[in-house]
Amino acid sequence: MKTKALWAAIAFQFFILTGMYAQAHWPVLVGVEVSLKTVPVDPRSLFRGNYARMNYDISRLSDEDLDLSMPLRKGEVVYVLLQEAQSGIHEAASVSLESPDEGLFIRGRVRSHHSGQLHIRYGIEAYFAPKEKALALEKTLRHSAKAELMIAPSGKALLIDVVPRQDGPK
Protein backbone atom coordinates (compact mmCIF):
# COMPACT_ATOMS: atom_id res chain seq x y z
CA MET A 1 0.00 0.00 0.00
CA LYS A 2 2.77 2.41 1.04
CA THR A 3 4.82 1.49 -2.03
CA LYS A 4 1.86 2.18 -4.34
CA ALA A 5 1.35 5.56 -2.70
CA LEU A 6 5.05 6.36 -3.19
CA TRP A 7 4.80 5.51 -6.91
CA ALA A 8 1.76 7.81 -7.08
CA ALA A 9 3.82 10.58 -5.40
CA ILE A 10 6.56 10.12 -8.04
CA ALA A 11 3.90 10.30 -10.77
CA PHE A 12 2.58 13.51 -9.14
CA GLN A 13 6.04 15.11 -9.36
CA PHE A 14 6.39 13.93 -12.96
CA PHE A 15 3.01 15.46 -13.89
CA ILE A 16 3.93 18.76 -12.22
CA LEU A 17 7.14 18.93 -14.27
CA THR A 18 5.57 17.90 -17.58
CA GLY A 19 2.59 20.20 -16.89
CA MET A 20 4.94 23.15 -16.35
CA TYR A 21 6.84 22.19 -19.50
CA ALA A 22 3.63 21.92 -21.57
CA GLN A 23 2.27 25.20 -20.22
CA ALA A 24 5.56 26.98 -20.94
CA HIS A 25 5.83 25.46 -24.44
CA TRP A 26 2.17 26.12 -25.40
CA PRO A 27 2.69 29.63 -26.93
CA VAL A 28 5.41 28.21 -29.22
CA LEU A 29 2.90 25.79 -30.73
CA VAL A 30 -0.16 28.02 -31.07
CA GLY A 31 1.14 31.58 -30.64
CA VAL A 32 1.60 34.61 -32.85
CA GLU A 33 5.04 36.22 -33.27
CA VAL A 34 5.31 39.67 -31.70
CA SER A 35 8.17 42.15 -31.23
CA LEU A 36 8.42 44.52 -28.26
CA LYS A 37 10.84 47.34 -27.50
CA THR A 38 12.94 46.38 -24.48
CA VAL A 39 15.91 47.43 -22.36
CA PRO A 40 17.97 44.61 -20.81
CA VAL A 41 19.65 45.09 -17.44
CA ASP A 42 21.82 42.49 -15.73
CA PRO A 43 21.12 41.19 -12.28
CA ARG A 44 22.46 37.82 -11.12
CA SER A 45 20.78 35.17 -9.04
CA LEU A 46 22.83 32.30 -7.63
CA PHE A 47 19.94 29.85 -7.60
CA ARG A 48 17.80 31.03 -10.51
CA GLY A 49 20.83 31.44 -12.76
CA ASN A 50 22.24 34.39 -14.68
CA TYR A 51 19.64 36.44 -16.43
CA ALA A 52 19.08 39.81 -17.97
CA ARG A 53 16.03 41.60 -16.66
CA MET A 54 13.87 43.00 -19.44
CA ASN A 55 12.18 46.36 -19.11
CA TYR A 56 9.45 46.86 -21.72
CA ASP A 57 7.67 50.01 -22.82
CA ILE A 58 4.38 48.17 -22.21
CA SER A 59 5.47 47.38 -18.62
CA ARG A 60 4.82 50.97 -17.52
CA LEU A 61 1.70 52.58 -18.88
CA SER A 62 0.15 55.94 -18.11
CA ASP A 63 -3.54 56.39 -17.28
CA GLU A 64 -3.70 59.21 -19.82
CA ASP A 65 -2.87 56.86 -22.70
CA LEU A 66 -5.36 54.23 -21.63
CA ASP A 67 -9.06 53.88 -21.09
CA LEU A 68 -8.93 53.22 -17.34
CA SER A 69 -11.91 54.26 -15.26
CA MET A 70 -10.91 52.62 -11.94
CA PRO A 71 -7.81 51.93 -9.87
CA LEU A 72 -6.47 48.40 -10.31
CA ARG A 73 -5.50 46.15 -7.42
CA LYS A 74 -2.05 44.66 -7.06
CA GLY A 75 -1.96 41.17 -8.58
CA GLU A 76 -5.03 41.76 -10.75
CA VAL A 77 -4.94 39.98 -14.14
CA VAL A 78 -5.13 42.46 -17.01
CA TYR A 79 -5.16 42.14 -20.79
CA VAL A 80 -3.23 44.67 -22.84
CA LEU A 81 -4.39 45.07 -26.45
CA LEU A 82 -1.40 45.41 -28.78
CA GLN A 83 -1.13 47.27 -32.07
CA GLU A 84 1.74 47.07 -34.52
CA ALA A 85 3.58 50.32 -35.32
CA GLN A 86 5.18 51.06 -38.71
CA SER A 87 8.54 49.91 -37.34
CA GLY A 88 7.10 46.45 -36.74
CA ILE A 89 7.30 46.94 -32.96
CA HIS A 90 4.09 46.32 -31.04
CA GLU A 91 2.74 48.94 -28.64
CA ALA A 92 -0.01 49.02 -26.01
CA ALA A 93 -3.38 50.29 -27.24
CA SER A 94 -5.63 49.69 -24.21
CA VAL A 95 -5.93 47.77 -20.95
CA SER A 96 -8.95 45.75 -19.82
CA LEU A 97 -9.89 43.32 -17.08
CA GLU A 98 -11.67 41.00 -19.54
CA SER A 99 -9.88 39.32 -22.42
CA PRO A 100 -10.65 41.27 -25.63
CA ASP A 101 -12.99 39.62 -28.17
CA GLU A 102 -10.71 40.47 -31.04
CA GLY A 103 -7.22 41.75 -31.74
CA LEU A 104 -3.83 40.68 -30.48
CA PHE A 105 -3.45 40.96 -26.71
CA ILE A 106 -1.01 39.97 -23.95
CA ARG A 107 -1.95 38.81 -20.43
CA GLY A 108 -0.21 40.32 -17.38
CA ARG A 109 -0.57 41.06 -13.68
CA VAL A 110 -0.68 44.49 -12.08
CA ARG A 111 2.43 45.13 -9.98
CA SER A 112 1.36 48.60 -8.87
CA HIS A 113 -1.08 51.31 -9.88
CA HIS A 114 -0.69 54.75 -8.36
CA SER A 115 0.01 58.36 -9.36
CA GLY A 116 -1.43 57.67 -12.79
CA GLN A 117 1.19 55.01 -13.55
CA LEU A 118 0.35 51.35 -14.15
CA HIS A 119 3.17 48.83 -13.71
CA ILE A 120 2.45 45.40 -15.24
CA ARG A 121 4.43 42.13 -15.34
CA TYR A 122 3.89 39.66 -18.17
CA GLY A 123 6.16 36.78 -17.14
CA ILE A 124 8.66 37.67 -19.86
CA GLU A 125 10.87 39.86 -17.69
CA ALA A 126 13.74 37.37 -17.28
CA TYR A 127 16.01 36.33 -20.14
CA PHE A 128 18.29 33.58 -18.86
CA ALA A 129 21.76 33.57 -20.39
CA PRO A 130 25.34 32.84 -19.30
CA LYS A 131 26.89 35.70 -17.33
CA GLU A 132 29.05 36.94 -20.24
CA LYS A 133 26.11 36.90 -22.65
CA ALA A 134 23.84 38.67 -20.13
CA LEU A 135 26.50 41.38 -19.61
CA ALA A 136 27.01 41.71 -23.39
CA LEU A 137 23.25 42.08 -23.85
CA GLU A 138 23.20 44.90 -21.36
CA LYS A 139 26.14 46.69 -23.05
CA THR A 140 25.30 46.27 -26.71
CA LEU A 141 21.51 46.36 -26.64
CA ARG A 142 20.90 48.92 -23.90
CA HIS A 143 19.33 51.45 -26.29
CA SER A 144 18.34 49.37 -29.31
CA ALA A 145 16.95 45.97 -28.32
CA LYS A 146 13.76 44.23 -29.25
CA ALA A 147 12.30 41.12 -27.66
CA GLU A 148 10.82 38.44 -29.88
CA LEU A 149 7.82 36.77 -28.28
CA MET A 150 5.21 34.18 -29.04
CA ILE A 151 1.76 35.00 -27.68
CA ALA A 152 -0.88 32.27 -27.34
CA PRO A 153 -4.59 33.04 -28.02
CA SER A 154 -5.10 33.18 -24.23
CA GLY A 155 -2.64 36.09 -24.03
CA LYS A 156 0.12 34.03 -22.38
CA ALA A 157 3.47 35.20 -23.72
CA LEU A 158 6.78 33.41 -24.09
CA LEU A 159 10.09 35.22 -24.55
CA ILE A 160 12.00 33.63 -27.42
CA ASP A 161 14.99 35.90 -28.06
CA VAL A 162 16.44 39.38 -27.64
CA VAL A 163 17.91 40.92 -30.80
CA PRO A 164 19.12 44.36 -32.03
CA ARG A 165 16.40 46.76 -33.20
CA GLN A 166 16.66 48.20 -36.71
CA ASP A 167 15.52 51.71 -35.71
CA GLY A 168 17.80 51.96 -32.67
CA PRO A 169 20.98 54.08 -32.39
CA LYS A 170 24.06 52.43 -33.84
Place this chain on the structure above:
Amino acid sequence: MRLIRLLKNDLAREASDWVDDELISRQQAEAICQRYDVDFHQAQNHSLGYRVLIALGLLFMGTALIILIGANWEDIPRALRMWGMIALTVSTQSFAVFRYRSNESAGVGLFLLGNVFFGASIILIAQVYHLGEHMPDGIFWWALGSLPFALITRSVWLMLFSLVLALIWFFVEAHMGFNPSAFPVFLVAACFVLVVSRQSILLLLSTVFALFVYIQYQFTQYWSHHFSLDIWAANAFVSANLFLATYALSHRLRMSAAVKAQDYAAVLSIWVLRFALLGLLIMSFETPWRELAEEMNPSHTSLLYVLCALMALGVMLALNTARLRLVLLLNMGLIGLAAVLMFYSVPDLATVLQVLSNIALVVTGIVLIMRGIQRGISHYFFLGVLSLLLTALLRYADLIGDYLGGALLFLFFSALLLGSAKYWKSQQIAQESTDEN
Protein backbone atom coordinates in the same frame (compact mmCIF):
# COMPACT_ATOMS: atom_id res chain seq x y z
CA MET B 1 9.55 20.80 33.57
CA ARG B 2 12.94 19.20 33.47
CA LEU B 3 15.19 19.67 30.46
CA ILE B 4 16.34 16.05 30.73
CA ARG B 5 13.33 15.18 28.54
CA LEU B 6 15.05 16.99 25.71
CA LEU B 7 18.38 15.25 26.25
CA LYS B 8 17.14 11.67 26.43
CA ASN B 9 19.32 10.36 23.60
CA ASP B 10 22.36 11.61 25.50
CA LEU B 11 20.95 9.96 28.62
CA ALA B 12 20.66 6.64 26.74
CA ARG B 13 24.29 6.84 25.64
CA GLU B 14 25.37 7.84 29.14
CA ALA B 15 23.43 4.87 30.56
CA SER B 16 25.44 2.62 28.23
CA ASP B 17 28.67 3.92 29.83
CA TRP B 18 27.21 3.25 33.29
CA VAL B 19 26.50 -0.34 32.21
CA ASP B 20 30.10 -0.70 30.94
CA ASP B 21 31.43 0.66 34.28
CA GLU B 22 29.15 -1.83 36.08
CA LEU B 23 27.40 0.99 37.96
CA ILE B 24 23.99 -0.27 36.83
CA SER B 25 22.76 -3.42 35.13
CA ARG B 26 21.63 -3.57 31.49
CA GLN B 27 18.05 -4.14 32.67
CA GLN B 28 18.22 -1.00 34.81
CA ALA B 29 19.59 1.03 31.88
CA GLU B 30 16.76 -0.23 29.67
CA ALA B 31 14.23 0.67 32.38
CA ILE B 32 15.65 4.20 32.67
CA CYS B 33 15.44 4.63 28.89
CA GLN B 34 11.93 3.19 28.79
CA ARG B 35 10.83 5.85 31.29
CA TYR B 36 11.75 8.52 28.71
CA ASP B 37 10.53 6.51 25.69
CA VAL B 38 13.93 6.17 24.08
CA ASP B 39 15.28 2.94 22.59
CA PHE B 40 18.42 2.03 24.59
CA HIS B 41 19.87 -0.14 21.79
CA GLN B 42 19.00 2.13 18.87
CA ALA B 43 20.44 5.20 20.62
CA GLN B 44 23.87 3.47 20.64
CA ASN B 45 23.85 3.09 16.83
CA HIS B 46 22.66 6.45 15.47
CA SER B 47 22.91 9.94 16.83
CA LEU B 48 21.05 13.08 15.81
CA GLY B 49 24.36 14.54 14.67
CA TYR B 50 24.87 11.61 12.28
CA ARG B 51 21.44 12.13 10.73
CA VAL B 52 21.97 15.89 10.44
CA LEU B 53 25.28 15.34 8.65
CA ILE B 54 23.70 12.87 6.19
CA ALA B 55 20.75 15.20 5.52
CA LEU B 56 23.02 18.22 5.03
CA GLY B 57 25.34 16.21 2.77
CA LEU B 58 22.40 15.26 0.52
CA LEU B 59 21.03 18.80 0.53
CA PHE B 60 24.43 20.22 -0.45
CA MET B 61 24.71 17.65 -3.26
CA GLY B 62 21.37 18.86 -4.63
CA THR B 63 22.30 22.51 -4.09
CA ALA B 64 25.51 21.97 -6.07
CA LEU B 65 23.37 20.74 -8.97
CA ILE B 66 21.04 23.75 -8.71
CA ILE B 67 24.01 26.14 -8.80
CA LEU B 68 25.43 24.25 -11.77
CA ILE B 69 22.09 24.72 -13.56
CA GLY B 70 22.21 28.35 -12.46
CA ALA B 71 25.38 28.69 -14.56
CA ASN B 72 23.22 28.17 -17.69
CA TRP B 73 24.89 25.44 -19.71
CA GLU B 74 24.46 26.80 -23.19
CA ASP B 75 26.50 24.02 -24.75
CA ILE B 76 24.00 21.30 -23.89
CA PRO B 77 20.77 21.34 -25.96
CA ARG B 78 17.81 22.66 -23.95
CA ALA B 79 15.63 19.57 -24.46
CA LEU B 80 18.44 17.26 -23.36
CA ARG B 81 19.10 19.36 -20.25
CA MET B 82 15.45 19.43 -19.28
CA TRP B 83 14.48 15.81 -19.98
CA GLY B 84 17.79 14.76 -18.39
CA MET B 85 16.82 16.55 -15.16
CA ILE B 86 13.30 15.07 -15.20
CA ALA B 87 14.77 11.60 -15.77
CA LEU B 88 17.27 12.16 -12.93
CA THR B 89 14.43 13.19 -10.59
CA VAL B 90 12.20 10.22 -11.45
CA SER B 91 15.05 7.68 -11.35
CA THR B 92 16.32 8.99 -7.97
CA GLN B 93 12.82 8.79 -6.50
CA SER B 94 12.30 5.31 -8.00
CA PHE B 95 15.60 4.08 -6.56
CA ALA B 96 14.54 5.61 -3.22
CA VAL B 97 11.33 3.52 -3.27
CA PHE B 98 13.37 0.30 -3.66
CA ARG B 99 15.81 1.34 -0.91
CA TYR B 100 12.95 2.42 1.36
CA ARG B 101 11.49 -1.09 1.33
CA SER B 102 14.68 -2.60 2.77
CA ASN B 103 16.11 0.37 4.73
CA GLU B 104 13.70 3.16 5.66
CA SER B 105 16.25 5.80 6.73
CA ALA B 106 18.37 5.28 3.57
CA GLY B 107 15.17 5.56 1.49
CA VAL B 108 14.17 8.81 3.23
CA GLY B 109 17.65 10.24 2.51
CA LEU B 110 17.23 9.41 -1.19
CA PHE B 111 13.72 10.91 -1.25
CA LEU B 112 15.24 14.09 0.16
CA LEU B 113 17.80 14.11 -2.65
CA GLY B 114 15.05 13.37 -5.21
CA ASN B 115 13.03 16.33 -3.90
CA VAL B 116 16.04 18.61 -4.35
CA PHE B 117 16.42 17.32 -7.96
CA PHE B 118 12.69 17.97 -8.43
CA GLY B 119 13.26 21.62 -7.43
CA ALA B 120 16.27 21.83 -9.76
CA SER B 121 14.05 20.60 -12.62
CA ILE B 122 11.49 23.34 -11.89
CA ILE B 123 14.28 25.95 -11.91
CA LEU B 124 15.59 24.55 -15.19
CA ILE B 125 12.16 24.69 -16.91
CA ALA B 126 11.78 28.31 -15.75
CA GLN B 127 15.25 29.02 -17.15
CA VAL B 128 14.77 27.29 -20.51
CA TYR B 129 11.49 29.12 -21.14
CA HIS B 130 12.52 32.41 -19.51
CA LEU B 131 9.61 32.20 -17.08
CA GLY B 132 9.48 35.03 -14.61
CA GLU B 133 5.85 36.09 -14.26
CA HIS B 134 5.39 34.96 -10.71
CA MET B 135 8.51 33.33 -9.23
CA PRO B 136 6.81 32.10 -5.99
CA ASP B 137 4.66 29.71 -8.06
CA GLY B 138 7.77 27.61 -8.72
CA ILE B 139 8.56 27.40 -4.98
CA PHE B 140 4.93 26.46 -4.27
CA TRP B 141 4.98 23.56 -6.75
CA TRP B 142 8.32 22.42 -5.30
CA ALA B 143 6.86 22.37 -1.76
CA LEU B 144 3.61 20.73 -2.88
CA GLY B 145 5.36 18.09 -4.99
CA SER B 146 7.59 17.17 -2.03
CA LEU B 147 4.71 16.97 0.45
CA PRO B 148 3.23 13.54 -0.47
CA PHE B 149 6.56 11.83 0.34
CA ALA B 150 6.51 13.37 3.84
CA LEU B 151 2.93 12.23 4.42
CA ILE B 152 3.42 8.70 3.10
CA THR B 153 6.74 7.99 4.83
CA ARG B 154 5.74 10.09 7.88
CA SER B 155 9.34 11.32 7.93
CA VAL B 156 10.00 14.44 9.99
CA TRP B 157 12.95 15.37 7.75
CA LEU B 158 10.87 15.26 4.55
CA MET B 159 8.09 17.21 6.29
CA LEU B 160 10.59 19.78 7.53
CA PHE B 161 11.93 20.13 3.96
CA SER B 162 8.44 20.74 2.56
CA LEU B 163 7.48 23.10 5.40
CA VAL B 164 10.63 25.22 5.00
CA LEU B 165 9.92 25.53 1.25
CA ALA B 166 6.31 26.46 2.04
CA LEU B 167 7.57 29.12 4.47
CA ILE B 168 9.91 30.56 1.81
CA TRP B 169 6.95 30.60 -0.61
CA PHE B 170 4.82 32.28 2.08
CA PHE B 171 7.36 35.05 2.70
CA VAL B 172 8.03 35.70 -1.01
CA GLU B 173 4.27 35.89 -1.72
CA ALA B 174 3.71 38.12 1.32
CA HIS B 175 6.60 40.36 0.29
CA MET B 176 4.94 40.79 -3.12
CA GLY B 177 1.62 41.63 -1.47
CA PHE B 178 -0.28 38.37 -2.05
CA ASN B 179 -2.01 36.03 0.37
CA PRO B 180 -0.69 32.44 0.07
CA SER B 181 -4.09 30.85 0.58
CA ALA B 182 -2.87 27.24 0.24
CA PHE B 183 -0.45 27.61 3.18
CA PRO B 184 -2.81 25.92 5.71
CA VAL B 185 -2.41 22.67 3.70
CA PHE B 186 1.24 22.55 4.83
CA LEU B 187 0.32 23.44 8.41
CA VAL B 188 -2.23 20.61 8.59
CA ALA B 189 0.28 18.20 7.04
CA ALA B 190 2.98 19.23 9.56
CA CYS B 191 0.54 18.71 12.46
CA PHE B 192 -0.34 15.26 11.06
CA VAL B 193 3.33 14.24 10.89
CA LEU B 194 3.94 15.61 14.40
CA VAL B 195 1.13 13.42 15.73
CA VAL B 196 1.91 10.19 13.90
CA SER B 197 5.70 10.14 13.67
CA ARG B 198 8.55 10.07 16.14
CA GLN B 199 9.33 13.09 18.31
CA SER B 200 10.91 16.09 16.56
CA ILE B 201 11.52 19.33 18.42
CA LEU B 202 12.69 21.06 15.25
CA LEU B 203 9.48 20.22 13.38
CA LEU B 204 7.37 21.20 16.40
CA LEU B 205 8.99 24.64 16.71
CA SER B 206 8.90 25.20 12.92
CA THR B 207 5.19 24.32 12.83
CA VAL B 208 4.35 26.63 15.75
CA PHE B 209 6.38 29.43 14.11
CA ALA B 210 4.63 28.89 10.74
CA LEU B 211 1.21 28.86 12.42
CA PHE B 212 1.90 32.08 14.35
CA VAL B 213 3.22 33.85 11.25
CA TYR B 214 0.21 32.75 9.16
CA ILE B 215 -2.33 33.85 11.81
CA GLN B 216 -0.62 37.22 12.28
CA TYR B 217 -0.48 37.78 8.52
CA GLN B 218 -4.23 37.22 8.21
CA PHE B 219 -4.89 39.76 10.98
CA THR B 220 -2.48 42.26 9.40
CA GLN B 221 -4.46 41.98 6.18
CA TYR B 222 -7.73 42.47 8.06
CA TRP B 223 -6.54 45.52 9.96
CA SER B 224 -4.51 47.21 7.21
CA HIS B 225 -6.80 46.18 4.29
CA HIS B 226 -3.88 44.97 2.23
CA PHE B 227 -1.45 42.08 2.41
CA SER B 228 1.88 43.14 3.85
CA LEU B 229 4.45 41.97 6.37
CA ASP B 230 4.01 45.13 8.47
CA ILE B 231 3.61 44.61 12.20
CA TRP B 232 0.87 46.63 13.86
CA ALA B 233 0.30 47.40 17.53
CA ALA B 234 -2.67 45.02 17.47
CA ASN B 235 -0.32 42.20 16.35
CA ALA B 236 1.66 42.58 19.60
CA PHE B 237 -1.49 41.82 21.62
CA VAL B 238 -2.42 38.90 19.35
CA SER B 239 1.12 37.51 19.78
CA ALA B 240 0.89 37.75 23.57
CA ASN B 241 -2.47 35.92 23.60
CA LEU B 242 -1.19 33.28 21.15
CA PHE B 243 1.72 32.62 23.49
CA LEU B 244 -0.70 32.29 26.41
CA ALA B 245 -2.79 29.78 24.42
CA THR B 246 0.42 27.87 23.64
CA TYR B 247 1.33 27.91 27.34
CA ALA B 248 -2.12 26.48 28.14
CA LEU B 249 -1.60 23.84 25.43
CA SER B 250 1.73 22.85 26.99
CA HIS B 251 -0.04 22.18 30.30
CA ARG B 252 -2.83 20.28 28.54
CA LEU B 253 -0.21 18.08 26.81
CA ARG B 254 1.55 17.57 30.13
CA MET B 255 -1.55 15.79 31.44
CA SER B 256 -1.30 13.21 28.67
CA ALA B 257 0.12 9.78 29.44
CA ALA B 258 2.01 9.73 26.14
CA VAL B 259 5.73 10.43 26.53
CA LYS B 260 5.87 12.35 23.22
CA ALA B 261 3.10 14.71 24.39
CA GLN B 262 5.02 15.34 27.61
CA ASP B 263 8.21 16.05 25.67
CA TYR B 264 6.36 18.54 23.44
CA ALA B 265 4.83 20.10 26.57
CA ALA B 266 8.33 20.67 27.99
CA VAL B 267 9.57 22.27 24.74
CA LEU B 268 6.54 24.56 24.38
CA SER B 269 6.67 25.59 28.03
CA ILE B 270 10.37 26.50 27.85
CA TRP B 271 10.01 28.52 24.65
CA VAL B 272 6.92 30.37 25.84
CA LEU B 273 8.81 31.30 29.01
CA ARG B 274 11.81 32.52 27.01
CA PHE B 275 9.63 34.61 24.67
CA ALA B 276 7.65 36.00 27.63
CA LEU B 277 10.89 37.23 29.23
CA LEU B 278 12.08 38.65 25.90
CA GLY B 279 8.74 40.43 25.48
CA LEU B 280 8.96 41.87 28.99
CA LEU B 281 12.54 43.03 28.32
CA ILE B 282 11.42 44.84 25.15
CA MET B 283 8.49 46.41 26.97
CA SER B 284 10.72 47.49 29.87
CA PHE B 285 11.56 50.58 27.75
CA GLU B 286 9.25 53.55 27.40
CA THR B 287 9.37 53.89 23.59
CA PRO B 288 7.44 50.69 22.71
CA TRP B 289 4.68 51.64 25.16
CA ARG B 290 4.50 55.18 23.75
CA GLU B 291 4.26 53.83 20.20
CA LEU B 292 1.59 51.33 21.25
CA ALA B 293 -0.43 54.08 22.93
CA GLU B 294 -0.14 56.32 19.85
CA GLU B 295 -1.17 53.59 17.41
CA MET B 296 -4.09 52.11 19.33
CA ASN B 297 -7.39 53.95 18.85
CA PRO B 298 -11.13 53.25 19.19
CA SER B 299 -11.28 51.96 15.59
CA HIS B 300 -9.44 48.84 16.78
CA THR B 301 -12.47 47.37 18.60
CA SER B 302 -12.28 44.24 16.44
CA LEU B 303 -9.00 43.50 18.27
CA LEU B 304 -10.98 43.08 21.50
CA TYR B 305 -13.17 40.40 19.85
CA VAL B 306 -10.06 38.61 18.57
CA LEU B 307 -8.44 38.74 22.03
CA CYS B 308 -11.65 37.41 23.63
CA ALA B 309 -11.70 34.51 21.13
CA LEU B 310 -8.05 33.73 21.89
CA MET B 311 -8.79 33.95 25.63
CA ALA B 312 -11.63 31.43 25.18
CA LEU B 313 -9.19 29.12 23.35
CA GLY B 314 -6.54 29.52 26.06
CA VAL B 315 -9.02 28.92 28.88
CA MET B 316 -10.48 25.88 27.09
CA LEU B 317 -7.00 24.39 26.79
CA ALA B 318 -6.13 25.24 30.40
CA LEU B 319 -9.31 23.66 31.82
CA ASN B 320 -8.51 21.10 34.53
CA THR B 321 -4.84 22.10 34.52
CA ALA B 322 -2.95 23.84 37.33
CA ARG B 323 -2.54 27.00 35.22
CA LEU B 324 -6.20 27.84 34.51
CA ARG B 325 -6.28 30.81 36.89
CA LEU B 326 -2.96 32.23 35.64
CA VAL B 327 -4.01 31.93 31.97
CA LEU B 328 -7.37 33.56 32.70
CA LEU B 329 -5.85 36.43 34.72
CA LEU B 330 -3.12 37.21 32.18
CA ASN B 331 -5.61 37.11 29.29
CA MET B 332 -7.99 39.44 31.11
CA GLY B 333 -5.08 41.74 31.97
CA LEU B 334 -4.07 41.94 28.29
CA ILE B 335 -7.64 42.64 27.15
CA GLY B 336 -7.98 45.32 29.84
CA LEU B 337 -4.69 46.89 28.78
CA ALA B 338 -5.73 46.91 25.11
CA ALA B 339 -9.04 48.55 26.06
CA VAL B 340 -7.31 51.24 28.15
CA LEU B 341 -4.85 52.03 25.33
CA MET B 342 -7.73 52.18 22.84
CA PHE B 343 -10.31 54.26 24.65
CA TYR B 344 -8.48 56.40 27.23
CA SER B 345 -5.83 59.02 26.86
CA VAL B 346 -4.05 58.90 30.21
CA PRO B 347 -1.13 61.34 30.66
CA ASP B 348 2.25 59.62 31.20
CA LEU B 349 0.60 56.22 30.65
CA ALA B 350 3.68 54.94 28.79
CA THR B 351 5.91 55.72 31.80
CA VAL B 352 3.50 54.02 34.22
CA LEU B 353 3.36 50.91 32.00
CA GLN B 354 7.14 50.91 31.67
CA VAL B 355 7.51 50.89 35.47
CA LEU B 356 4.92 48.09 35.73
CA SER B 357 6.81 46.04 33.11
CA ASN B 358 10.05 46.41 35.06
CA ILE B 359 8.32 45.32 38.25
CA ALA B 360 6.82 42.33 36.37
CA LEU B 361 10.28 41.44 35.05
CA VAL B 362 11.84 41.55 38.51
CA VAL B 363 8.96 39.58 40.09
CA THR B 364 9.17 36.96 37.31
CA GLY B 365 12.92 36.70 37.89
CA ILE B 366 12.42 36.17 41.64
CA VAL B 367 9.64 33.61 41.11
CA LEU B 368 11.81 31.70 38.62
CA ILE B 369 14.79 31.63 41.01
CA MET B 370 12.58 30.39 43.87
CA ARG B 371 10.90 27.75 41.66
CA GLY B 372 14.31 26.69 40.39
CA ILE B 373 15.61 26.23 43.96
CA GLN B 374 12.44 24.56 45.30
CA ARG B 375 12.12 22.05 42.47
CA GLY B 376 15.81 21.73 41.54
CA ILE B 377 15.17 22.91 37.96
CA SER B 378 18.35 24.60 36.79
CA HIS B 379 16.99 26.38 33.69
CA TYR B 380 14.30 28.15 35.79
CA PHE B 381 16.99 29.28 38.21
CA PHE B 382 19.37 30.56 35.51
CA LEU B 383 16.57 32.23 33.52
CA GLY B 384 15.56 34.04 36.72
CA VAL B 385 19.13 35.18 37.42
CA LEU B 386 19.53 36.24 33.77
CA SER B 387 16.35 38.31 33.79
CA LEU B 388 17.43 40.09 37.00
CA LEU B 389 20.92 40.80 35.64
CA LEU B 390 19.58 42.10 32.31
CA THR B 391 17.03 44.29 34.05
CA ALA B 392 19.76 45.73 36.28
CA LEU B 393 22.04 46.42 33.31
CA LEU B 394 19.31 47.96 31.14
CA ARG B 395 18.05 50.21 33.89
CA TYR B 396 21.62 51.20 34.80
CA ALA B 397 22.08 52.31 31.18
CA ASP B 398 18.97 54.50 31.65
CA LEU B 399 20.42 56.00 34.82
CA ILE B 400 23.95 56.73 33.58
CA GLY B 401 25.05 59.99 35.14
CA ASP B 402 22.79 59.55 38.16
CA TYR B 403 25.22 57.98 40.65
CA LEU B 404 22.80 57.82 43.55
CA GLY B 405 20.08 56.19 41.42
CA GLY B 406 22.57 53.69 40.00
CA ALA B 407 23.92 52.80 43.45
CA LEU B 408 20.42 52.28 44.84
CA LEU B 409 19.49 50.10 41.85
CA PHE B 410 22.48 47.81 42.29
CA LEU B 411 21.91 47.71 46.06
CA PHE B 412 18.35 46.51 45.40
CA PHE B 413 19.46 43.76 42.99
CA SER B 414 22.30 42.80 45.32
CA ALA B 415 19.75 42.31 48.12
CA LEU B 416 17.62 40.19 45.79
CA LEU B 417 20.51 37.92 44.76
CA LEU B 418 21.90 37.58 48.30
CA GLY B 419 18.38 36.80 49.54
CA SER B 420 18.09 34.11 46.85
CA ALA B 421 21.43 32.60 47.91
CA LYS B 422 20.29 32.53 51.56
CA TYR B 423 17.00 30.91 50.51
CA TRP B 424 18.96 28.29 48.55
CA LYS B 425 21.11 27.50 51.58
CA SER B 426 18.05 27.17 53.85
CA GLN B 427 16.41 24.83 51.30
CA GLN B 428 19.57 22.68 51.19
CA ILE B 429 19.70 22.45 55.02
CA ALA B 430 15.99 21.53 55.14
CA GLN B 431 16.57 18.85 52.46
CA GLU B 432 19.57 17.38 54.34
CA SER B 433 17.65 17.19 57.63
CA THR B 434 14.74 15.47 55.82
CA ASP B 435 17.18 12.93 54.31
CA GLU B 436 18.76 12.25 57.74
CA ASN B 437 15.36 11.63 59.32
